[in-house]
Amino acid sequence: MNETPRILVVEDDPRLLNMLTDLLMSEGYSVTTARDGQRALHLGLTEEFDNLLLDRGLPVIEGLDLLSKLRRAGVQTPALILSALGNPADRVEGLDRGAEDYLAKPFDIDELLARLRVLRRRVAATIPVLRVPGGTLDTESRTVAFDYQEPVLLSEREGDLLERLARRPSQVFSRADLLAEVFADADDPGVVDTYVHYLRKKLGRGAITTIRGIGYQLGRLP
Ligand code: CA
Numbered sequence: 136m137n138e139t140p141r142i143l144v145v146e147d148d149p150r151l152l153n154m155l156t157d158l159l160m161s162e163g164y165s166v167t168t169a170r171d172g173q174r175a176l177h178l179g180l181t182e183e184f185d186n187l188l189l190d191r192g193l194p195v196i197e198g199l200d201l202l203s204k205l206r207r208a209g210v211q212t213p214a215l216i217l218s219a220l221g222n223p224a225d226r227v228e229g230l231d232r233g234a235e236d237y238l239a240k241p242f243d244i245d246e247l248l249a250r251l252r253v254l255r256r257r258v259a260a261t262i263p264v265l266r267v268p269g270g271t272l273d274t275e276s277r278t279v280a281f282d283y284q285e286p287v288l289l290s291e292r293e294g295d296l297l298e299r300l301a302r303r304p305s306q307v308f309s310r311a312d313l314l315a316e317v318f319a320d321a322d323d324p325g326v327v328d329t330y331v332h333y334l335r336k337k338l339g340r341g342a343i344t345t346i347r348g349i350g351y352q353l354g355r356l357p
Pocket of ligand 1: 146147148190191192193
């Protein structure tokens with residue numbers, strides 16, 4: 136891991152927020168902060184982070200509702216809840232509602248940092264559900280789920296191609312890259328265009344964007 140890890144810290148207590156920000160920056164994190172759940176929801180939906188560090192008791196949208204909303208929108212960023220509510224039932228509720236880890240306040244700084252390091256080791260490649268335009272792709276069942284229409288089952292090749300694009304939604308892929316990565320047994324780059332056509336037929340034209348002269352990219356996410 137040589138990239139600077141990006142973390143979103145959501146905490147309404149300004150002193151604790153400052154303390155966490157200083158601590159995490161000194162540990163090499165790039166820190167983005169929010170002091171209420173609405174702001175955090177906006178940031179979580181529009182920016183990419185490696186970790187979320189969330190308080191539970193937050194203004195506007197409380198921490199677990201915030202996490203549920205992010206998870207429903209397909210945001211799978213590993214989250215650690217930091218809360219004054221620390222009895223076993225509180226922890227279970229936090230984990231059941233989408234957190235990867237839960238630490239009660241007051242907390243030990245070294246333990247917090249160690250737990251965040253563990254979360255960072257959860258590589259994105261192990262996350263089975265990815266955001267795609269209008270819905271989510273379950274890479275295990277190769278099903279695309281939408282909010283307002285029936286789920287769509289993809290063939291193995293269609294699923295592989297869409298997964299490749301969805302794992303790096305901001306990257307533009309050349310036909311040659313996709314041919315080598317998804318259709319290793321084929322040698323005609325036209326097969327890439329054929330499968331893009333199949334996916335657009337099943338999922339709508341906006342599923343995949345053509346980048347003229349280069350190749351393809353996942354369609355715009357909301
Ligand atoms: Ca609070």
